[in-house]
Amino acid sequence: MLELIQFFMSIVGIAIPLGLLLIMAGRVRYRNELDTLVRITSAFGITIAAFWLIGHSLFASPSFAGVIGWNWGGIDTYASNLTDSLNLRTVFLFTIPAILVSATMAERGKWMIGNLLVAFVAAFIFPVIAHWGWQNDHNSEGWLITRGFMDTGGAVVFFAAAGFAALATSLVVGPRMMRFPDQSTRPRGHSPSFSFVGVMILILGLAIMTAGQHSETSQMSHAFLNVVIGATFAGAAALGFLIMWPDRVNAMDLLNASLAGGIALIAFSSQVTPASAALVGMLAGAFAIALRNIFIHLEIDDVGDLIASAIAGGVLGGAIAPIMLPAENGNLLDILLVQWLGIAAIGLWSFLSVWVVAKSLDQIFGLRVEAADEVRGLSFANFAMQSEPDYIISYMSHNALLGSVLQKDSAEELDRFSTELSNKIVTLRNEIRRAVNRIQSTAPDAKAGAAMAARMRMADDTLRVNAEDVLLLLEHILCRENSAPYGPEIRTWAMEAIDVLLGPTMADLTQYIRHMPLQAELDELEAMATGAADSVARCAHQIEMVADFCDANKDGFFTRDRRCDLKALLQEKSKLLLASADIRNCPLQVDIAQSRQMVINGDLKALSRMLTLSAEGAFNRLAKGRNDPVRLELREHMNGDHILFECIDTGSALSARQIRAITDPLGASGLLSQIGLVQILPLILTTRLVEASGGEFTLSSEHGLGTLMQARFRKALQSKYEAA
Numbered sequence: 001m002l003e004l005i006q007f008f009m010s011i012v013g014i015a016i017p018l019g020l021l022l023i024m025a026g027r028v029r030y031r032n033e034l035d036t037l038v039r040i041t042s043a044f045g046i047t048i049a050a051f052w053l054i055g056h057s058l059f060a061s062p063s064f065a066g067v068i069g070w071n072w073g074g075i076d077t078y079a080s081n082l083t084d085s086l087n088l089r090t091v092f093l094f095t096i097p098a099i100l101v102s103a104t105m106a107e108r109g110k111w112m113i114g115n116l117l118v119a120f121v122a123a124f125i126f127p128v129i130a131h132w133g134w135q136n137d138h139n140s141e142g143w144l145i146t147r148g149f150m151d152t153g154g155a156v157v158f159f160a161a162a163g164f165a166a167l168a169t170s171l172v173v174g175p176r177m178m179r180f181p182d183q184s185t186r187p188r189g190h191s192p193s194f195s196f197v198g199v200m201i202l203i204l205g206l207a208i209m210t211a212g213q214h215s216e217t218s219q220m221s222h223a224f225l226n227v228v229i230g231a232t233f234a235g236a237a238a239l240g241f242l243i244m245w246p247d248r249v250n251a252m253d254l255l256n257a258s259l260a261g262g263i264a265l266i267a268f269s270s271q272v273t274p275a276s277a278a279l280v281g282m283l284a285g286a287f288a289i290a291l292r293n294i295f296i297h298l299e300i301d302d303v304g305d306l307i308a309s310a311i312a313g314g315v316l317g318g319a320i321a322p323i324m325l326p327a328e329n330g331n332l333l334d335i336l337l338v339q340w341l342g343i344a345a346i347g348l349w350s351f352l353s354v355w356v357v358a359k360s361l362d363q364i365f366g367l368r369v370e371a372a373d374e375v376r377g378l379s380f381a382n383f384a385m386q387s388e389p390d391y392i393i394s395y396m397s398h399n400a401l402l403g404s405v406l407q408k409d410s411a412e413e414l415d416r417f418s419t420e421l422s423n424k425i426v427t428l429r430n431e432i433r434r435a436v437n438r439i440q441s442t443a444p445d446a447k448a449g450a451a452m453a454a455r456m457r458m459a460d461d462t463l464r465v466n467a468e469d470v471l472l473l474l475e476h477i478l479c480r481e482n483s484a485p486y487g488p489e490i491r492t493w494a495m496e497a498i499d500v501l502l503g504p505t506m507a508d509l510t511q512y513i514r515h516m517p518l519q520a521e522l523d524e525l526e527a528m529a530t531g532a533a534d535s536v537a538r539c540a541h542q543i544e545m546v547a548d549f550c551d552a553n554k555d556g557f558f559t560r561d562r563r564c565d566l567k568a569l570l571q572e573k574s575k576l577l578l579a580s581a582d583i584r585n586c587p588l589q590v591d592i593a594q595s596r597q598m599v600i601n602g603d604l605k606a607l608s609r610m611l612t613l614s615a616e617g618a619f620n621r622l623a624k625g626r627n628d629p630v631r632l633e634l635r636e637h638m639n640g641d642h643i644l645f646e647c648i649d650t651g652s653a654l655s656a657r658q659i660r661a662i663t664d665p666l667g668a669s670g671l672l673s674q675i676g677l678v679q680i681l682p683l684i685l686t687t688r689l690v691e692a693s694g695g696e697f698t699l700s701s702e703h704g705l706g707t708l709m710q711a712r713f714r715k716a717l718q719s720k721y722e723a724a
Helices: 002-027 030-060 078-085 088-104 111-133 155-173 192-211 217-244 253-265 274-297 303-319 332-364 371-376 378-383 391-407 410-442 446-478 480-486 488-518 522-552 566-584 604-621 656-663 677-692
Strands: 563-565 588-592 599-601 630-636 642-649 696-702 706-714
Touching: 002 030, 002 088, 002 192, 002 217, 002 303, 030 088, 030 111, 030 378, 088 111, 088 155, 088 192, 088 303, 111 155, 111 332, 155 253, 155 303, 155 332, 192 217, 192 253, 217 253, 217 274, 253 274, 253 303, 274 303, 303 332, 371 378, 410 446, 410 488, 410 522, 446 488, 446 522, 488 522, 488 677, 522 604, 522 677, 563 566, 566 588, 566 604, 566 630, 566 642, 599 706, 604 630, 604 642, 604 677, 604 706, 656 677, 656 696, 677 696, 677 706
Parallel strands: 588 630
Antiparallel strands: 563 599, 630 642, 642 706, 696 706
């Protein structure tokens, strides 16, 4: 009966890969979710195959100088006895390092080359570590075991070593785009529920597997309870830190700390009291949070915070194992030195060996995908599928849009837009000339008629210039040579936006053309000519924003290696902005904090346009006649490393759909005519300009409170001459 219970407890080891998979599914963006699931599932399968063929022999064969297991008769001879002699628990534990290495490359790593690294880790690197310090069924001759190294639960051999291997991989691959400094303080992902369920499954799986090591039911229940208590009090410690330091700790740290506490307890769960388990769990949780903040400060991308949890729990559990376990023969200090030497050796071997292999693969093949694939998401780049909640609808609409782009050449759209607008402009200008002749021949006052005719000719010239601007902008956006770098998604969005923006202007021109010959009052003719010129001028400005948005998505169009004093730029722009506010009869307040300079890395053109458009977007939301104020504020962040630019207004609130369209404009394709594109277009471009300049954009809008737009930029590093 006991053997049957242990067998089922070993089967529960499947909770380890399942829990890690769910954690990562919740900590990546939806456009990378499918790729992450396939990546982790592949790592699990590759590990099983590599361990059966190669790794088991290196781990369980007779030891060669205590360093590596080696069967001189053939590397896979012992693999034939794997199912008879090896506990299933060990098989599942061996998948941890490969899964963590694979998960570290999520959202930016190449799939095929990443699998090569995973296979090498599973087949050659970690079997050596396990041979050093993990008990196997055939021998105990590893050099750490013979010296008294303690790790019966695998906290160091599997979890801590896996964390160091994943750390090396992260350093080679590099952080995700926009992760640092823009999104360094907040966790990324789209489903906290997945992460919560994953952590719970992983902790319970570890507790059951640890309990399955023992041969007495009392020890089983004691081990299970201690692991759960350690994880619980680790989460409690994280909750305390969240209350005391909310700027350094977030809600997701409760999960990360709990996982670290559970990992630390598997090293000695059956040998300690519940009080000791609670204390160790709290220490492990605090260590995990501290390590996570260190990684953020060093700009090391820890996807899912698994690296910090694995290293913190594994190292702490292994380091204090000799203290928690019953006294062994020998001096405790000597035992601790051996234990810490083993942890250092395992950490160095796992970090350095994985770093060398990953660096070699990166130099030869490249471990990271192209920037364009990273932006659009690896799920679509690798598998042409998007894993959204409304998957079927989004997938069908996405394919329909891309199909229409492929079938409909942008040059054809350019010809259609240009022909329709040109015909309207030519017809309207002919009507304006007839109206001028009519005014000159029928005006009762010759002097007043001449002045009116001059104003209409000026309106006609303005109409011609603005129409030429629109045609040039359309050619810039839709010309086959210019639109090629944009990609089909941006071309689709641009065509739809142009169609929406040209609609009201074309309707106005049609009405002017229809009514101008019928008007009897001469002053009405002048008003219609001026109105037509203003309508085309507004359209030209809107089409210019579409062109700027497309250009901002070109690689290298805006550069971050230039330096710009944002304070001086806003001071210069404030005169223009105040004049624009006076014309609109809207109060505007510009507040600039007292500071010598606020220098950031960014393109001057992009930042100047960003300042102008943020104020313009606020003016668009103000109700006429209410004199609602608009405030622009520039100040340093409290930590002194960042500069904040805020635009606050008390105008009409944006809807949730509009906010989604501003932050993800390409995702709103097919809905631009329904979300008030004219109102949100300045903010769409502002968002892209902030991101192109290396900043972070946030937007909040509530009914009755107005809208707050905030852009955060990192300060440029000053040279020693500037500092002086």
